[in-house]
Amino acid sequence: MKSKKESKLARQSERQTMHLEYLDGKARSVCIAGSFNDWHPSTTPMLHMSHDRRVKELSLPPGRYEYRLVVDGEWICDPAATEKVTNPFGGCNAVLMVGEPV
Numbered sequence: 001m002k003s004k005k006e007s008k009l010a011r012q013s014e015r016q017t018m019h020l021e022y023l024d025g026k027a028r029s030v031c032i033a034g035s036f037n038d039w040h041p042s043t044t045p046m047l048h049m050s051h052d053r054r055v056k057e058l059s060l061p062p063g064r065y066e067y068r069l070v071v072d073g074e075w076i077c078d079p080a081a082t083e084k085v086t087n088p089f090g091g092c093n094a095v096l097m098v099g100e101p102v
Contacts, residue, residue: 014061014062014099015059015060015061016059016060016061016062016098016099017057017058017059018057018058018059018060018096018098019055019056019057020032020046020055020056020057020058020078020080020096021053021054021055021056021080022046022053022054022055022069022071022078022079022080023052023053023054023080024052024054024071025051025052027054027071027072028072029045029070029071029072029073030045030046030054030069030070030071030072031043031044031045031046031069031070032044032045032046032056032058032067032068032069032070033067033068033069033070033075034065034066034067034068034093034096035065035066035067036058036060036065036067041070041075042070044056044058046069058096060096060098061098061099062098062099063098063099064095064096064097064098065095065096065097065098066085066087066093066094066095066096067093067094067096068087068091068093068094069094075091076091077091077092077093077094078094081094081095081096083095083097
């Protein structure tokens with residue numbers, strides 16, 4: 001039987017790369033805040049690829065994550081998200097499913 005530490009290490013080795021993209025030609029700063037980074041609004045900036053395109057690759061272990069985009073300081077729901085849930089602040093969070101939830 002595996003210890004909790006061994007199980008956690010095994011799950012971390014199963015990380016998957018998730019690609020997020022945001023299109024907005026007027027945005028100066030776009031970050032991702034979510035359950036995977038303790039909802040810190042500036043620790044996960046998206047990379048500016050072209051005039052209107054921002055991208056970010058996230059390496060995450062299997063699970064269900066909620067997140068929002070922080071565009072020029074304003075928290076918004078990801079318009080490209082295929083799944084969204086209502087949050088306690090009257091808005092919505094995007095949902096990101098990675099592999100098989102544990």
